[in-house]
Amino acid sequence: MIWVNAVIQGVLLGGLYALFATGLSIGFGVMRLVNLAHGDLSILAAFVAFSLADALSINPLVALVLILPGAFVVGFVLQRLVFDHVVGVDPAYQIVATFGLSIVIQNALLAKYTADSRGLRIGRLATSSIHVNDKIGIGWLPLLTFLCGVAVLGALALFLNRTGMGRAFRATSDDPEAAQLMGVDNRRVYAVASAIALATVALAGVLLGARTSFDPFTGPVRLIYAFEAVIIGGLGSLWGTLAGGVTLGVAQLIGKQISTAWGDLVGHVVFLAVLATRPTGMFGKVEAR
Amino acid sequence: MSLLEIDHLDAHYGDFQALFGITLHVDAGEAVSIIGANGAGKSTLLKSIAGLVPLSGGEIRFDGAPLGQRATHARVSIGISLVPEGRRIFPSLSVDENLQIGAHLHRPGEWTRPKVYEAFPLLARLSTRSGGRLSGGEQQTLAIGRALMANPRLLLLDEVSLGLAPIVVRQVYAAVPVIRQLGTTLLIVEQDVNQALAAADRVYCLLEGRISLEGTPTSLSRQEITDAYFGLSAAGVPPR
Numbered sequence: 001m002i003w004v005n006a007v008i009q010g011v012l013l014g015g016l017y018a019l020f021a022t023g024l025s026i027g028f029g030v031m032r033l034v035n036l037a038h039g040d041l042s043i044l045a046a047f048v049a050f051s052l053a054d055a056l057s058i059n060p061l062v063a064l065v066l067i068l069p070g071a072f073v074v075g076f077v078l079q080r081l082v083f084d085h086v087v088g089v090d091p092a093y094q095i096v097a098t099f100g101l102s103i104v105i106q107n108a109l110l111a112k113y114t115a116d117s118r119g120l121r122i123g124r125l126a127t128s129s130i131h132v133n134d135k136i137g138i139g140w141l142p143l144l145t146f147l148c149g150v151a152v153l154g155a156l157a158l159f160l161n162r163t164g165m166g167r168a169f170r171a172t173s174d175d176p177e178a179a180q181l182m183g184v185d186n187r188r189v190y191a192v193a194s195a196i197a198l199a200t201v202a203l204a205g206v207l208l209g210a211r212t213s214f215d216p217f218t219g220p221v222r223l224i225y226a227f228e229a230v231i232i233g234g235l236g237s238l239w240g241t242l243a244g245g246v247t248l249g250v251a252q253l254i255g256k257q258i259s260t261a262w263g264d265l266v267g268h269v270v271f272l273a274v275l276a277t278r279p280t281g282m283f284g285k286v287e288a289r
Numbered sequence: 290m291s292l293l294e295i296d297h298l299d300a301h302y303g304d305f306q307a308l309f310g311i312t313l314h315v316d317a318g319e320a321v322s323i324i325g326a327n328g329a330g331k332s333t334l335l336k337s338i339a340g341l342v343p344l345s346g347g348e349i350r351f352d353g354a355p356l357g358q359r360a361t362h363a364r365v366s367i368g369i370s371l372v373p374e375g376r377r378i379f380p381s382l383s384v385d386e387n388l389q390i391g392a393h394l395h396r397p398g399e400w401t402r403p404k405v406y407e408a409f410p411l412l413a414r415l416s417t418r419s420g421g422r423l424s425g426g427e428q429q430t431l432a433i434g435r436a437l438m439a440n441p442r443l444l445l446l447d448e449v450s451l452g453l454a455p456i457v458v459r460q461v462y463a464a465v466p467v468i469r470q471l472g473t474t475l476l477i478v479e480q481d482v483n484q485a486l487a488a489a490d491r492v493y494c495l496l497e498g499r500i501s502l503e504g505t506p507t508s509l510s511r512q513e514i515t516d517a518y519f520g521l522s523a524a525g526v527p528p529r
Contacts, residue, residue: 164393171379171390177341178377183365183394183439 001135002257008136010253014229014246015146016211019204020222021229021241022152023197029236030173030193031087034094037101039223041198042205044105045071046214049206050118060120064206068199075198079191087190088176102219109216120209145207149245152200153238160238169193173236228271234284243282247274290353292317292474293338293443299346300330300337307333309498310347315443320465320475322485325495326518331478332374334495335445338476339371340364351443366394368442374451376432380421384412387420387431391438398440399471405434408467426457433464437473444468446477450484462488482514496520 020042027033035041045067052063082101086093122141129137160166171179172189180186208214208222225248233244248267255266274281291314300308307330315321325331336342338349340361349356351369379387388402406413409430415423423431429449436444450458458481465488469475479485486492486506494502494517502509502517515521 164389167382167386167390168393170381170386174379174381175377177361178373178379179390180341180361181339181365181371181373181377182390182435183362183396184390185360185362 001133003254005136006253006257007250008138009142010250011246012138012142012146012249013253014242014249015142015149016204016207016245017225017229017248018149018242018245019145019152019200019207020226021233021245022149022156022238023201023204024226025230025233025236025238025241026156026193026197026200028230030169031083031176031190032091033083033087033190033194034091034098035083035197036095036098036223037105037219038098038197038201038226039221040102040105040109040219041071042201042208042222043214043216043219044109045202045205046120046209047109047113047118047216049120049209050113053120059122060206060210061122061125064203067202067206071198071202072195075195076191078198079194080187083194084187084190106216106219113216115215115217117213117215118209119213120206122210126210141207141211145211148203148207149242152203153242156196157238165189165192225267228267231281232271232274234281237281237283240281240283247282291315292319292352293476294350295334295338295347296350297347298334298337298344298349300333300342301345302333302342306345307342307498308337311495311498311500312347313493313500313503315474315476317442317474318469318472319491320469320477320489322477322479322489322492323495324479324482324485324492324514324518325501327480328497329495330498331495332447333498335371335447335476335478338364338443338445339369341371362394365439365441366396368396368440369445370436370439370441370443371445372432372436372447372449374447376425376428378420378423378428378431378435380419382420383416384418384420384423384431385416387435388412388438391435392440394439396440400437400440402438405437408437408464409434425453426461429453429457429461430464433461433468437468441473443474443476446475446479448478448480450479450481458484482518494518 024038027035048067049060049063052066053060082097086097125141129139131137160169168179168184168189171182172184172186176186229244229248230241232247233240247270251270252263252267256263293315295311295313298308298311299306311334323331323334333342337344340359343358351367356364382390388405411427411430412434415427449461462484477485477488489506491505493500496517502513
């Protein structure tokens with residue numbers, strides 16, 4: 001029964017990983033941008049939630065009402081100021097620019113918040129759960145997190161398949177120059193893509209902060225998990241991202257069940273196994289340009 | 290006044306100069322062909338009109354107004370559409386979606402999806418098929434239909450016949466009169482000289498980045514065209 005529990009918790013954790021991975025997947029899918037500051041941006045959002053909750057005496061989850069639109073705007077501006085200059089050129093520039101951004105965020109957080117671990121206090125929601133039986137309980141927060149992940153991916157799928165802007169996203173992903181010939185403003189597409197990516201990763205960061213502690217240097221590990229989820233699921237496939245997140249979550253928690261130190265290890269091994277046997281991932285379709 | 294006026298246009302790819310002082314004009318309602326050998330600069334010329342290649346000298350005016358460094362998508366919004374060499378169909382979009390993205394800017398005009406399907410019945414049968422699973426002729430037809438969805442005033446056609454069987458080329462060119470009838474001006478780049486002469490009111494020949502000949506299909510002799518195309522002087526010796 002403990003194994004069943006590990007799988008259930010792993011699936012729920014996978015929803016969070018999928019939320020982290022969604023933004024990376026969008027950035028890579030639409031403009032082949034690999035944002036190494038992705039994890040740090042999520043932690044930045046968690047710290048902002050921490051400060052807002054403190055300053056306004058509100059629940060950090062309520063602060064999302066302010067954080068999500070804010071992240072959307074920050075993503076838009078970040079694309080215009082930084083990422084636009086490194087899209088469509090030698091990938092080395094992307095690495096330097098986004099890695100630099102990552103260092104700037106980490107050190108800014110360190111200067112403002114010190115290296116202490118923080119957590120977001122969200123009240124009873126953090127500990128209440130659905131009692132299934134003596135061995136299995138489903139926490140409300142992990143369940144809500146998972147549902148958030150599914151809802152975000154569902155909304156994105158609708159956006160991509162049913163709207164003109166979504167169609168422009170897919171066309172730009174296929175061939176940015178041909179998309180411009182259709183009248184698509186690729187800079188606008190890129191800016192909206194980054195805005196969405198940042199909003200999703202901010203949501204992920206706040207939900208992460210609600211379930212576990214974080215410090216200014218938590219970002220890079222989150223980035224690695226997000227990468228693994230994207231690669232396992234397959235680049236460019238939204239539902240693949242969810243499948244990848246769930247696979248990684250289940251692998252980690254089964255590993256942890258074997259031995260507490262094995263959680264990350266088993267996750268990495270599964271990731272490497274997928275990379276070795278199926279480099280395009282479970283549902284991959286985007287190829288390098 | 291001409292719809293498109295190009296005045297002493299130069300264009301470079303890095304250090305390599307592809308176009309040298311090109312001057313030409315296309316009047317509203319006209320169909321003009323540009324012929325020339327591989328590497329003569331035909332595609333570069335169309336790309337610089339569409340804004341994909343920056344001009345390094347001279348000027349392009351559309352409807353009297355200089356285009357300057359206006360972005361490609363902004364040129365589509367004023368009525369300049371390019372059917373690119375190699376078709377560039379979006380493989381992950383269906384045929385129908387490829388047409389819809391063509392109308393991304395919702396420029397008003399005669400061309401709508403039903404109208405395109407009527408003009409190209411082939412596309413109507415394929416509407417739900419993925420753009421990545423079309424034959425060359427189907428792709429070319431879709432590329433033209435997709436560009437028409439933007440209701441361009443000036444349609445630039447780049448190497449429409451390339452890689453297509455002769456019968457398919459004829460089918461594709463059969464659309465030209467329909468396109469012109471609805472008021473679209475055409476600038477056609479074509480390696481197939483016969484096709485270029487048949488489709489156009491006027492012809493320019495490009496040779497190594499310069500205009501080597503201009504005229505109407507009826508006024509030009511085969512010999513003149515051959516000379517201008519291959520860069521042979523009247524004596525039949527390549528100029529130095």
